[in-house]
Amino acid sequence: MQRALALGAKYYYESGNPGDPLQILKDHGVNYIRLRVWVDPANGYNNEAKIVKFAPMVKAMGMKLLIDFHYSDTWADPEHQGKPAAWVDHNFSQLQMDVFNHTYGVCNALKSAGAAPDMVQIGNEITPGMLLPDGSTRDWTNLAALLKQGCNAVKSCDSTIQVMLHIDKGGDNPASRAWFDNARSHGVSWDVIGLSYYSYWHGPIADMKTNVADLKSRYGKPVIIVETAYPFTLAENDHEKNVIHSPDQLSPDFPATPAGQANNFRAVLKAAGSAGATGVFYWEPTWTAVEGNGWDLANPDSGDQWENQALFDYEAKALPAMSAFKL
Numbered sequence: 001m002q003r004a005l006a007l008g009a010k011y012y013y014e015s016g017n018p019g020d021p022l023q024i025l026k027d028h029g030v031n032y033i034r035l036r037v038w039v040d041p042a043n044g045y046n047n048e049a050k051i052v053k054f055a056p057m058v059k060a061m062g063m064k065l066l067i068d069f070h071y072s073d074t075w076a077d078p079e080h081q082g083k084p085a086a087w088v089d090h091n092f093s094q095l096q097m098d099v100f101n102h103t104y105g106v107c108n109a110l111k112s113a114g115a116a117p118d119m120v121q122i123g124n125e126i127t128p129g130m131l132l133p134d135g136s137t138r139d140w141t142n143l144a145a146l147l148k149q150g151c152n153a154v155k156s157c158d159s160t161i162q163v164m165l166h167i168d169k170g171g172d173n174p175a176s177r178a179w180f181d182n183a184r185s186h187g188v189s190w191d192v193i194g195l196s197y198y199s200y201w202h203g204p205i206a207d208m209k210t211n212v213a214d215l216k217s218r219y220g221k222p223v224i225i226v227e228t229a230y231p232f233t234l235a236e237n238d239h240e241k242n243v244i245h246s247p248d249q250l251s252p253d254f255p256a257t258p259a260g261q262a263n264n265f266r267a268v269l270k271a272a273g274s275a276g277a278t279g280v281f282y283w284e285p286t287w288t289a290v291e292g293n294g295w296d297l298a299n300p301d302s303g304d305q306w307e308n309q310a311l312f313d314y315e316a317k318a319l320p321a322m323s324a325f326k327l
Contacts (some may be wrong), residue, residue, distance in 0.1 A: 001286040003045040015294045021286045022315045029325030033058045036068040039084035042298040048106050055115035062197025064118040076124045078174045081132045103153035119162040122150035127167040144186035162191040171207035196227040199251040205271045212275035222278040226315040229257040229309040230264040237314045238289040240303025261320040285311035
């Protein structure tokens with residue numbers, strides 16, 4: 001959102017009246033904002049300085065703040081968990097210090113700015129581990145050591161901040177159990193379980209519901225669907241091919257239409273809520289196809305791969321799915 005606004009993005013209510021995107025989200029029932037932070041991204045978004053500048057605006061609107069540490073200079077996800085360039089040659093002892101210092105530094109800077117996080121993710125979709133190859137799940141002793149440094153840094157900054165561990169297996173209960181069982185058996189202490197759940201990748205909504213209920217019971221911790229989305233169209237709005245672009249990628253019963261997107265989001269919210277989830281985050285509601293706001297941080301000519309899953313249409317008007325937050 002911050003980068004889009006800097007590039008001149010505009011956002012509108014359903015009526016066509018312009019509005020601040022944070023205010024539009026809040027007016028539709030959003031009460032928590034999730035901001036990612038990279039170590040040294042090529043274009044500056046979102047490094048510590050950018051986050052510290054933007055976060056107070058979130059707090060000023062009365063919304064809570066979740067900080068998502070990627071521990072990379074670019075996207076971290078199940079296929080990519082690359083080290084920041086500044087840490088590439090560090091040994092494992094140094095990497096542990098890097099995780100602690102970076103996490104504590106960002107948290108403390110936010111706290112000093114009057115925008116202390118309410119929750120922090122130690123890594124983003126770290127199903128295979130983080131800071132690979134050192135922190136791979138092939139060596140849970142190493143991964144646990146890194147996670148402990150992140151958790152300790154957050155609690156050292158402010159013991160009231162909730163620590164989340166986030167994987168992508170929202171519809172896969174055996175894989176989720178195996179991951180969190182390993183974290184627990186290796187002495188990692190955390191507060192909240194975070195799951196990504198995209199119905200077109202992670203299976204039927206019923207599987208997500210079963211997984212949420214089981215994880216909440218098994219570990220006695222809150223569970224949050226920290227990422228979900230669905231397309232409102234398969235049409236492109238820039239030169240970059242979208243991640244979801246073909247009818248055969250869609251989930252049954254949910255066409256790529258404004259109504260299909262809204263129905264998918266409502267179904268996810270309803271299932272997660274009935275299973276006992278604490279909340280659901282939509283990713284990424286404001287990533288519209290503004291020139292220069294592409295996925296490749298090092299290439300200003302790259303395009304958006306996600307604009308057909310935003311909660312604003314190609315005229316930047318709020319879509320029907322936005323109303324689902326008030327369920």
